[in-house]
Amino acid sequence: MRDQTVDDILGLRNIEEVKIAQNGKIVGTIVSDNFREYRKKEFRKIVYMFDEKFNILARYDGYGLHSLSFSDDGSAVFAEGNEIVVLSQSGMPVKYDTGMKVSSISFMSGKPLFTGTMETKKKEDDAYFFEEEDPFTNLYLMDSSGIKKITDNLQIWEFSSSDGVIYTVASKCPQESCWYASKVYRIVPGKDPEIIYDPGKRQIGKITTDGKRSAFLESVMSDRGVISGDIILYDGSARNITEGSTSSYSHVILCDNAVFALENDRTTFRIRNLDSGEIIWSGMGAVYPVYSPSFDHAADAFAFAFSSPADPPEIHLLRDAETKSSINSHLDGVSPYPAEIVEWKAKDGEDLYGILRLIDPKNPLIVYIHGGPTSFSYASFLDRTSIYLGYGFNVFAPNYRGSVGKGRRYAELNVGDLGGKDFDDVISGIEFLKNTGKIATDRIYITGGSYGGYMSALAVMKTDIFRASVSLFGISDWVSFHGVSNLHLWDRLHMDADPWAFKKYDEYSPIRIMHEPKTPTLLMHGIKDPYVPIGQYYEFYRFLKEKNCEVRMIVFPREGHGFTEKEHIRRQYMETIRFMKDH
Structure with a gap:
């Protein structure tokens, strides 16, 4: 077995979506390259249709494919740009041009139900009023007579439908920041949308319905890409059916009067029937997509993508027996690395946890801090932390207070204290590793x-x-982040303060802290980042430079919030490794 390298993470095939046809015998998936090609706007992806033994029934190659579902006749349906693509088991695709950018697709009474955004035609005079002309993403229904618009001036972020009723997560304004103020609406086509649930300062996602009931996740959340929380069940009134749980919930399905949920207990995942308490499956590692884990269920079958520390990510199908795919079989010769859940107490007595990946206690240690903050670090076979072990490092990934994996209370502990006790948790975790001899x-x-x-x-x-x-x-x-980010409502909610009162915002800002910096620093940022604009690091670079602290900054063209072009990913890892080895 050979050590992991950057080339391995570039070669990883990312399993993005997994669905089961209604008969439970066909598995569909969207598999993506783990990088974008040079100057390409979208990732290269493949839609596969598999039988129960993961023989390929049909395949479709393209760019930016997303939102996979199955029609009543077992055809795979998904979005590609402005088109809805129907792929039958014969492998012959049929395409329908909607005339708009398609966001997500499902079915209502056998007809395609989708969200789409009309794109403004460019003119020579292309100036616009900021935040006044952004288009809404609306709901549309496609039938034999054409496309019918269901909603107007309501931003639809998610939806689920059954028996002619649609439940949506939606907001009154279309900007990204408006998601943080979303509510749950019940929509019957031809009638005005009805608000049935307002989460207040919390956020909601992963909405589903069986026609009689609706369920969704609720918690304070950092962004739309990381959905986790408690499960709210609505059947005429809303109630929290996981109140007080010490597990976080990442997905929920209503089926045959049962509630099936995916729970995360310190990165041990379980598919559980919440009505009976039965555990259908359990595994320590990562369920995909890693920051918004999900599964599907149909006809007594369950399907999901999973990777343990010992095994690459594959699709697992649970029916009469468990079978799995071989999508990442090319990684069989790559060495897995050990992973340990470590637990320690904070100075205030809070129980904390994290992931330790270690080969030799004497090796230098990288402390990897996950984003969010309502996200989590996990231990899979090959990920953004494991490859550092192949270059001679150990890795400690603390899931500080505010992280996912210990219930909603834990995930909300750092609201109003961003960079306070959660930062202290990181330091106390390092002290724990030293005091116990683990490093x-x-x-x-x-x-x-x-x-x-x-x-x-x-x-x-x-x-x-x-x-x-x-x-x-x-x-x-x-x-300054609040003033220029497209997530300006998030920091107000998570900081629990008025930015224009300045006091708390200044207290938690690195450039406002009274300390003479000595730590050599390497900064990296994408020039097109709308969430955390690059000006944040231009400021920090200039601050450190004029404080005579060693600092360098790499700027990545064409990149947004994270680096996705192949050579940019390689550059990020190799520069990180080089900078750390030089110090």
Whole structure:
């Protein structure tokens, strides 16, 4: 077996969506390259239709394929740009041009139900009023007579339908930040949408319905890409059916009067029947998509994508027996690395947990801080942390308070205290590893992206224990972030403060902290990042430079919030490894 390398993570085939046909005998999936090609806007993807033994029945190649579902006759249906594609088992695709950008697809009474956004035609005079001319994503129904618009001036983020009724997560304005103020609407075509649930300062997602009931997840959440929380069941009135649970819930399905849920207990995942308590499946690792894990269920079959620390990601089908795909069989010769769940107590007595991946206690340690903050680090066969072991490092990934995996209470513990006790949790975790002899090195580094980038920048200003910090697309100044980010409602809610009162925002901003920085720092940022605009790191770079602290900054053209072009991914990892080894 050989060590993991950057080429392996570039070669990983990312299993994005898994669906089962109604007869339970056909599995559909969308598999993506783990990178974008040079200057390509979309990822290259493949839709597969498999039988129960994972023989390929049909295949479709394209770019930007998404939103997979099955029609009543067992055809796979998905979106490609402005088109809805129907792929039968014969492998012959039929395409329908909707005239708009399709966001998601499902069915209502056997007819395609989808969300779409009309794109404005460009003119020579293409100036516009900021936040006044953004288009809504509306619901549409397609039948033999054409396409019918169901909603207007209501931003539809998610939807689920059954028996002619649609349940949606929607907001009154279309900007990305408006998602944080979404409500649950019940829609009957031809009637006005009815608000049935308002989560207040919390967020909602993963909505589903069986016609009689609806269910969705609710918690304070960082962004639309990371959905986890408690399960709210609505059957005329709403109630929290997982109140007080110490597990986080990532997906829910209503079927045959049962509620099936995917729970995350410190990165041990379980598919559970919440009515009977029966555990249908359990595994420690990562269920895909990793930050919004899901599964599907039909005709007594369950399907999902999973990777343990010992096994590459594959689709698992549970029916009479468990079978799995061979999508990533090309990784069979790559070495797996050990993973351990470590638990320790914070200074205030809070129970904390994290992932330790270690080969030799004497190896230098990378402290990897996940983004979010309402997300989590996990231990899979090959991921953004495991490859560092192939280059001679150990990795510690603390799931500090505010993370997913210990229930909603834990996930909401850092609201109003971003970079306070959650940062202290990281430091206490390192002290725990030292005091218990799990690590035997003073060569300790810190890295992370997004909120992890913020925490890595914060580390430069709050402590001198790290040999170096590699900070990716994070926040350096909360006030300026609020002014230029398209997530301006998020920081108000998660900071629990008025940015224009300045006090709390300044208190938690790295560039406002009174400390003479000494930690060598490498910054990386995408030039087109709308969530955390690159100005955050231009500011931090200039701040550190004029404080005579060693700092370098890599700017990635064409990249947004995260690096996705192949050579940019390679550059990120190799520069990180080089910078840490040089210090």
